[in-house]
Structures are given as C-alpha cells and as structure tokens.
Amino acid sequence: MKVGIVGVGFMGTTHAAGWAATDVEIVGFCAETPEEAQSIAPQYQARIYPDLKSLLNDVDVIDICTPTHLHHDMVLQAAQAGKHIICEKPLARTVEQAQEMIKACRAASVRLLVAHVVRFFPEYALAKSVVRAGQIGKPAIIRLARGSYRPKKPVGNWFLDFDKSGGMLLDLMIHDFDYARWIAGEVDSVFAKSVGNVWADASIEYGLVILKHTNSALSHIAGAWAYPPPTFRTGLEIAGDAGLIEWSSDSTAPINLLLRKESADAPDVGLPGSPLSESPYTTQIKEFYAALKDDQPTRVSAEDGLAAVQIALAAIESAKTGEPVKLHRLPEAAA
Numbered sequence: 662m663k664v665g666i667v668g669v670g671f672m673g674t675t676h677a678a679g680w681a682a683t684d685v686e687i688v689g690f691c692a693e694t695p696e697e698a699q700s701i702a703p704q705y706q707a708r709i710y711p712d713l714k715s716l717l718n719d720v721d722v723i724d725i726c727t728p729t730h731l732h733h734d735m736v737l738q739a740a741q742a743g744k745h746i747i748c749e750k751p752l753a754r755t756v757e758q759a760q761e762m763i764k765a766c767r768a769a770s771v772r773l774l775v776a777h778v779v780r781f782f783p784e785y786a787l788a789k790s791v792v793r794a795g796q797i798g799k800p801a802i803i804r805l806a807r808g809s810y811r812p813k814k815p816v817g818n819w820f821l822d823f824d825k826s827g828g829m830l831l832d833l834m835i836h837d838f839d840y841a842r843w844i845a846g847e848v849d850s851v852f853a854k855s856v857g858n859v860w861a862d863a864s865i866e867y868g869l870v871i872l873k874h875t876n877s878a879l880s881h882i883a884g885a886w887a888y889p890p891p892t893f894r895t896g897l898e899i900a901g902d903a904g905l906i907e908w909s910s911d912s913t914a915p916i917n918l919l920l921r922k923e924s925a926d927a928p929d930v931g932l933p934g935s936p937l938s939e940s941p942y943t944t945q946i947k948e949f950y951a952a953l954k955d956d957q958p959t960r961v962s963a964e965d966g967l968a969a970v971q972i973a974l975a976a977i978e979s980a981k982t983g984e985p986v987k988l989h990r991l992p993e994a995a996a
Contacts, residue, residue, distance in 0.1 A: 662954065665716040667691045667735060668726035669698050672749050676724050676776075677705060679946030691716045717742040722953060725749060729832065730825040733758040736773065740765040745772045745953050747946075751835050752966035754827060756974060759967040760991065766963065774949045774959060775966030779836045780843060781941040781948070788899060788906045792844055798903030800845050800878050805837040808885035809893040811866070829866045830855070830980065831973040834884035838976070839961070839969040841872055841880035844899060847968075849875045851975040852985040870976045967991060 662685045669692045689708035690698040698709040710716040723739045724747040753759035766773040812820035819825045826832045850873045857866035872880040896909040952959045975986040
C-alpha cells in the first residue's frame with residue numbers, strides 16, 4: 662500500500678510517524694511550498710511533490726493534514742482519482758461540504774476515514790468500553806473539558822481566521838462533541854455561551870456548550886483557548902444510574918470507576934484493561950491501515966465526522982444568537 666501525505670505541519674508529521682509503524686510505503690509529501698517538505702521527506706526516503714494532483718498519480722491512499730478550509734476540494738480531488746482518504750478533523754468547514762465529500766467518496770467506492778483521534782486516546786477509549794459494558798448503567802450526565810493556549814504562528818495563522826478554521830468551537834471543541842455523541846448517542850439540541858468573540862480575532866476564548874441527546878442525556882462541554890503556552894488540559898466525567906467515571910489530565914492516576922453496590926461486601930468490578938503507552942495517533946493510523954487493508958469498519962466513520970461538524974456549527978450559531986439550536990437528522994449522519 663502506497664500513502665501520500667498532504668500537509669507537513671504538526672499533524673502531517675504526526676501522521677507520518679504513525680504510518681511508519683505499519684508496513685505501508687510513504688511515497689511522498691505535498692506542502693504549500695516544496696521547501697516546507699524538505700525537513701521531513703528525507704526521513705522517510707520520500708519524494709516531494711509540487712501539488713496534490715501529481716501526488717495522487719503515485720499513491721493508493723491520500724492522508725489530508727491541511728487547514729480545515731482546504732479539506733473539501735482535496736477530498737473531492739482524491740475521490741475523483743479513486744484514492745482512499747484519511748482526513749484530519751474537522752471533516753469540513755460546513756455541513757454541506759461534508760455531505761458532498763461523503764457523497765463523492767461513496768460514488769467513487771473509496772473509504773473516507775476521519776481522524777477524530779480522541780476516540781483513540783487510551784483514557785477515553787477505556788471509558789467508552791466501561792460504558793459499553795454497562796458497568797455504570799445508563800449514562801445521564803457527561804462532562805468534558807478541553808483547554809489549551811491560543812494557536813500561534815509567526816505568519817498566516819489560519820487558526821485565527823474564522824472563515825478558515827471556525828474558531829475554537831469548531832477546531833478544538835469538536836473533539837468533545839464527537840466523543841459525547843459516541844458515549845450518549847445522537848444529539849437533539851445544542852445551547853452555547855462564549856467569552857470572547859468566537860467568530861473574530863479574540864485574545865481569549867472560552868466556550869460552554871450543552872448538548873441534549875435524543876435519549877435525554879445531557880453533555881456539558883467546556884473548551885478554551887485561554888491558557889498560557891504550553892499548558893493543555895483535558896478531563897472527562899460520565900455519570901450513569903449505576904456509577905461514575907472520572908479522569909483528568911492533571912492527575913497521573915488512571916481513570917477512576919465508582920460503582921454503586923448493593924452492599925459493602927459486594928465484589929469490586931475491575932477496569933477492562935489499562936491505558937497503553939503507544940501514541941494514540943499511531944493507534945489511529947494502525948486501525949485505519951487495517952481497515953483499508955482488510956475492508957473492515959473503524960471506530961469512527963465519515964458520518965461521525967459529519968455529525969460532529971453539524972454539532973459544532975450549531976454551537977457557533979447558538980453562541981451568536983443566545984438561543985438553543987435544534988438539530989435535524991442528516992441523511993448521511995445515519996449510524
């Protein structure tokens with residue numbers, strides 16, 4: 662299997678390291694300028710391509726690690742060329758773009774895999790397995806938090822261009838929108854409040870989003886571009902009618918599982934495994950590779966990527982208007 666990577670920033674280099682842990686051949690890299698790829702291509706004995714079109718001619722799989730506003734056109738090009746696609750999150754800048762991307766990949770009979778890597782982080786995956794096993798009963802309240810520093814680049818910081826990135830609510834908080842949906846199912850409505858202007862250039866941004874799921878569960882999700890570099894903090898709490906899962910990145914302990922017992926003498930129920938040391942980005946790429954090689958499903962689909970975009974854009978709308986936003990079921994969002 663031959664892979665080409667578009668984009669050589671943090672995500673492009675991280676994905677390359679993941680592919681190197683498989684037996685694929687990394688054929689080449691494509692960047693905004695050939696000079697940008699010169700620091701990474703020799704490491705993988707790969708070529709530097711001047712554009713996506715030329716790279717597509719030599720690969721089976723294209724891995725798109727470019728800014729969000731470029732995903733749509735690049736996925737359409739790759740689908741038209743009959744290549745399987747890995748696409749970084751967010752899948753697209755708009756719901757309509759994401760729908761068109763999924764439709765194009767289906768028509769071309771190629772896979773579109775979206776890199777929602779939080780599903781592959783060991784603590785989050787472990788919490789999901791606990792919920793799936795029914796150990797905390799039916800999830801009722803999910804609390805998720807993700808805070809970091811404001812992305813900084815010396816020139817051309819696309820993160821801070823709302824039209825390109827969608828701001829913090831789309832670029833950062835989409836991780837937890839996707840995870841909440843993975844835990845508690847489809848979302849019925851979204852209500853959001855923000856500090857700072859999420860659709861313009863603000864020095865500090867903080868958002869609080871409440872998702873009401875169709876099964877009546879509630880997700881409280883906090884996100885921030887507010888910490889000084891290099892601080893990055895995350896946390897989760899999942900409360901069910903039979904127990905509670907807690908984890909915070911500030912703690913070095915594994916996740917805590919607190920279960921209701923019929924009596925004090927009832928036996929403890931252990932966690933199904935423990936976090937692994939492998940990078941979750943590598944775990945993700947390995948799963949994507951196996952899915953493409955053996956035509957198997959993965960834990961995250963293109964439809965999941967579309968649903969996460971829909972939730973994030975509803976949060977942006979709610980933050981602007983101060984009103985809750987009702988979600989409508991999308992044909993391509995069907996599980």
